[in-house]
Amino acid sequence: KCRVLAVVNQKGGVGKTTTAVNLATALAAVGMRVLVIDLDPQGNLSTGFGISRAARSVGSYEILFAEHRIEDVAVPTVVPGLSIVTATADLAGAEIQLVTEPRREYRLAEAIARSAVNYDYAIIDCPPSLNMLTLNALTAADSLIVPLQVEFYALEGVSSLMQTVQLVRERFNPRLAIMGVVLTMFDRRNSLSQAVTEDVRKFFGDQVFTTVIPRNVRISEAPSHGKPVLLYDLKSSGARAYMMLASEVIKREALV
Amino acid sequence: KCRVLAVVNQKGGVGKTTTAVNLATALAAVGMRVLVIDLDPQGNLSTGFGISRAARSVGSYEILFAEHRIEDVAVPTVVPGLSIVTATADLAGAEIQLVTEPRREYRLAEAIARSAVNYDYAIIDCPPSLNMLTLNALTAADSLIVPLQVEFYALEGVSSLMQTVQLVRERFNPRLAIMGVVLTMFDRRNSLSQAVTEDVRKFFGDQVFTTVIPRNVRISEAPSHGKPVLLYDLKSSGARAYMMLASEVIKREALV
Ligand SMILES: Nc1ncnc2c1ncn2[C@@H]1O[C@H](COP(=O)(O)OP(=O)(O)OP(=O)(O)O)[C@@H](O)[C@H]1O
Ligand SMILES: Nc1ncnc2c1ncn2[C@@H]1O[C@H](COP(=O)(O)OP(=O)(O)OP(=O)(O)O)[C@@H](O)[C@H]1O
Numbered sequence: 001k002c003r004v005l006a007v008v009n010q011k012g013g014v015g016k017t018t019t020a021v022n023l024a025t026a027l028a029a030v031g032m033r034v035l036v037i038d039l040d041p042q043g044n045l046s047t048g049f050g051i052s053r054a055a056r057s058v059g060s061y062e063i064l065f066a067e068h069r070i071e072d073v074a075v076p077t078v079v080p081g082l083s084i085v086t087a088t089a090d091l092a093g094a095e096i097q098l099v100t101e102p103r104r105e106y107r108l109a110e111a112i113a114r115s116a117v118n119y120d121y122a123i124i125d126c127p128p129s130l131n132m133l134t135l136n137a138l139t140a141a142d143s144l145i146v147p148l149q150v151e152f153y154a155l156e157g158v159s160s161l162m163q164t165v166q167l168v169r170e171r172f173n174p175r176l177a178i179m180g181v182v183l184t185m186f187d188r189r190n191s192l193s194q195a196v197t198e199d200v201r202k203f204f205g206d207q208v209f210t211t212v213i214p215r216n217v218r219i220s221e222a223p224s225h226g227k228p229v230l231l232y233d234l235k236s237s238g239a240r241a242y243m244m245l246a247s248e249v250i251k252r253e254a255l256v
Numbered sequence: 257k258c259r260v261l262a263v264v265n266q267k268g269g270v271g272k273t274t275t276a277v278n279l280a281t282a283l284a285a286v287g288m289r290v291l292v293i294d295l296d297p298q299g300n301l302s303t304g305f306g307i308s309r310a311a312r313s314v315g316s317y318e319i320l321f322a323e324h325r326i327e328d329v330a331v332p333t334v335v336p337g338l339s340i341v342t343a344t345a346d347l348a349g350a351e352i353q354l355v356t357e358p359r360r361e362y363r364l365a366e367a368i369a370r371s372a373v374n375y376d377y378a379i380i381d382c383p384p385s386l387n388m389l390t391l392n393a394l395t396a397a398d399s400l401i402v403p404l405q406v407e408f409y410a411l412e413g414v415s416s417l418m419q420t421v422q423l424v425r426e427r428f429n430p431r432l433a434i435m436g437v438v439l440t441m442f443d444r445r446n447s448l449s450q451a452v453t454e455d456v457r458k459f460f461g462d463q464v465f466t467t468v469i470p471r472n473v474r475i476s477e478a479p480s481h482g483k484p485v486l487l488y489d490l491k492s493s494g495a496r497a498y499m500m501l502a503s504e505v506i507k508r509e510a511l512v
């Protein structure tokens with residue numbers, strides 16, 4: 001059965017796309033069949049796999065509105081065993097269009113159910129907002145991963161994210177579970193990081209992944225080469241951290 | 257006349273709120289009467305001035321929907337001469353509500369016109385999205401400031417921001433000008449920063465502020481103390497950079 005993971009946090013710039021790109025790649029590297037879905041009109045996930053804007057013809061917009069099947073729009077990536085549903089420019093209009101559509105929260109869930117995909121994992125990258133697109137991802141997901149930057153503004157938003165998750169569970173998707181919170185861009189030099197990390201572990205307990213993603217310049221260089229950091233520099237601390245995160249995800253999945 | 261500045265970039269986490277908080281404070285520090293408006297449901301601007309969620313009763317939601325005047329909802333901050341229209345929890349529903357409202361793009365512009373404010377500057381913090389709230393800010397603004405992180409994903413989004421600005425000029429606000437692009441979180445140690453900065457200056461020319469905001473841990477510590485960095489640590493590199501940015505803004509305004 002295909003496990004659907006949504007990577008969600010309405011706070012901007014916390015490492016959602018970076019986590020979706022590199023976790024998916026690490027899962028594919030250990031033999032899983034993986035699909036990634038770009039649900040952010042910015043289209044950074046598609047860029048992270050080196051797919052230029054010109055090369056994107058049909059994608060997540062068509063599976064939300066034109067009843068395309070996932071296998072009709074998914075394209076291969078530079079990573080063997082990993083396909084992508086890209087974000088095209090049309091997706092920018094999806095938010096307003098969804099507001100008045102019937103079953104507007106279920107469009108993505110129905111698209112995933114409609115298709116005879118044989119993936120082990122489908123990973124959805126979400127925009128920085130608790131909007132209709134993110135709601136679609138949460139309704140379609142089995143569980144969610146929350147990238148969290150150890151910064152004060154980022155912590156502030158967690159409670160409204162949890163309220164939204166609770167709302168989605170009650171009204172649209174009772175099986176939605178929190179797979180875990182992953183601390184990103186962790187910088188040992190920054191005194192705030194240490195103090196905030198202890199707070200987060202107190203608040204979330206064992207929902208916080210043991211793996212912490214360090215701030216690593218190779219991670220931010222990789223997208224300009226159109227590659228995940230695992231392909232760009234496998235020996236980097238960033239690549240190793242995402243490999244560790246992938247093995248933690250697999251272990252947690254086995255427990256569910 | 258009150259100059260309305262919108263701080264906009266749909267890319268998340270690039271320093272929009274940090275720029276709004278600290279630029280506004282620096283302008284107030286040199287004697288300008290300043291209003292800040294929190295148009296992001298995350299409410300980080302309100303937090304940056306130490307206004308707790310419990311202390312926020314009426315705010316930007318009421319000026320968009322309940323015809324309140326700005327002077328009815330603006331409250332003072334820890335900074336002398338600086339008032340704020342806060343973001344309350346209701347703002348989270350504003351996006352969907354605006355879609356079907358008459359004159360939906362002009363609500364904020366009309367609120368500013370309706371009020372007898374005599375501020376020198378009104379600075380609007382926007383959410384990380386080119387949505388109805390951001391459209392309201394662009395329609396109400398005389399000019400916009402674009403905080404730009406020197407990172408690959410952040411650069412990618414600039415062209416769609418510019419397209420949106422062009423669209424707003426043609427359809428809603430012909431006077432909308434680009435005040436400038438400010439490079440944020442600049443880290444000399446990061447080889448990417450240097451290379452990307454040259455690209456940005458080539459693309460934008462003299463629309464890029466001379467002032468570059470360095471990555472500075474005191475900036476990210478300040479919100480947890482409910483203060484702008486200028487109050488938290490005036491001698492820090494971050495505080496000094498925002499003072500310099502304020503003097504550049506005043507100079508650019510004089511030229512308009
Ligand atoms: N561990 C890391 N070390 C260094 N840079 C990182 C790291 N993780 C992410 N980055 C960089 O930080 C920026 C923000 O990350 P990213 O775009 O993945 O966040 P996001 O949450 O997807 O943003 P948005 O809210 O705009 O969708 C990017 O430029 C990315 O390359
Ligand atoms: N120059 C800087 N040096 C160090 N940290 C910074 C700097 N500027 C911003 N930050 C920190 O980086 C994070 C992102 O900044 P901020 O929240 O202002 O961005 P934003 O664009 O408003 O994000 P969003 O898209 O979520 O609204 C915050 O935790 C902030 O404290």
Ligand SMILES: [Mg+2]
Nearest residue numbers: 016017040044
């Ligand atoms: Mg992203």
Ligand SMILES: [Mg+2]
Nearest residue numbers: 272273296300
């Ligand atoms: Mg912000």
